[in-house]
Amino acid sequence: MTSVRRVLAGLSALALLGATACSGGDDPGAQTGASLQMYAFSSSPAEDAALNKAVEEYNKLGRNTVKVTILPEYDTALQTALAGGQPPDVFYVNDNKLPDLAKAGALEPIGDKADDPADFYDSLKQSFTYQGTYYCPPKDFSTLQLVYNVDMLAAAGVQPPTTWPELATAAQKLTKPGRAGLA
Structure with a gap:
């Protein structure tokens, strides 16, 4: 902000x-x-x-x-x-x-x-x-979002995740030596 x-x-x-x-x-x-x-x-x-x-x-x-x-x-x-x-x-x-x-x-x-x-x-x-x-007005709000690399997901055979468990699974499949699947 x-x-x-x-x-x-x-x-x-x-x-x-x-x-x-x-x-x-x-x-x-x-x-x-x-x-x-x-x-x-x-x-x-x-x-x-x-x-x-x-x-x-x-x-x-x-x-x-x-x-x-x-x-x-x-x-x-x-x-x-x-x-x-x-x-x-x-x-x-x-x-x-x-x-x-x-x-x-x-x-x-x-x-x-x-x-x-x-x-x-x-x-x-x-x-x-x-x-x-x-009770009270908001002071501010957060607009967090998840950004992902479509090409990396496709190469790993992973559909874009829509739930937390799917995100965890996608991160595991994307993780390679020297590269985190989720950062």
Whole structure:
């Protein structure tokens, strides 16, 4: 993901901070000027810089103040904070962890609070929906794909794999001394 796209992803997440900060009570005065703790994990120094810049720009708006903590042992730190009753106000969540966090009551559903839900692909929104409730917008997504050499497959008498076991078999058949069948 380019740094511009990372900044945009960060800004979209930060734009939702106002909505999440407003869920704290009925007092209108409590809906502005909140100090928010955000936990994040990193995939690169460029992502860290983009997130920090997005937080800095968001804080300049003066509605809320966000302090972001980028954690190398993210899952452990988040679980410790949740178990200790001191969770961050905003945090990243992988879609595979969302059901457990939702069941535990650790998440506030975003529902219709997102400025423009159409900004997100339906398939991604479904990844962050549990039992019909939309919990959070995606920060980003991965577009991994498998690329293979058609000629090498044909020479080995292998059809393009469509399952993990077929991929393992193809890799074994393609492996030769000095050449890995899958890299």
